[in-house]
Amino acid sequence: MSGKNIALKDYVEVDGHDLSDFASAYQEHSDDEQVDVSGFNPTGADEFLQGKRTQSIDVTFFDSKASGEVHDVLYHLYRDRATFTFKHRDDQNNAVSSTNPQIEGNANILSYGPGATRGQARSFQVTFVAADSAGFVYTES
């Protein structure tokens, strides 16, 4: 059976709060620095080592200022420079498994900027940055 699927039922948890219903887009980033260790050699080719890893996750949220919703949760985490748990998996209706792995880790919010465009739903992007050396990792159970 194909593992292809349409993004419809994603689960997004921030500091324990289920913000799935307010999220509409999701993008992970995990990038390793490419460190040049090239020396003089017969071919003149470069040599690299895999260096520091930087991880972050972008989520687009519809703005909502009711208690326990987007602004109430995210702004206080940003304001207080808090470190908190972040979790995401593709299907909120099914438990974490090898076919529905969950990425999770401790995160910080380094910038917070709601905005608005006349006539459109208020939404903005928040970047969750990995807060410690454990990083964001996938779990299957």
Add this chain to the structure above:
Amino acid sequence: MTLYQVVGGHPYRETSPGDTFEAVLEPAAEKRALACGAIRILERRQPSLQPGSYRLPDGWATTHQEE
């Protein structure tokens, strides 16, 4: 271990409003969740030893006597 009830209008840690869950929350996370009204504490469960529920290992008293 603490017994919590989700009291906000939204799920918290995959627990629906009105339902309870047991957890050891990180103190700052618990403080934030209480402050925003997402959860309430139903019971703090402190580990304890009841009289008569334990005994020392065999021979422990004779090998650990103060000189």
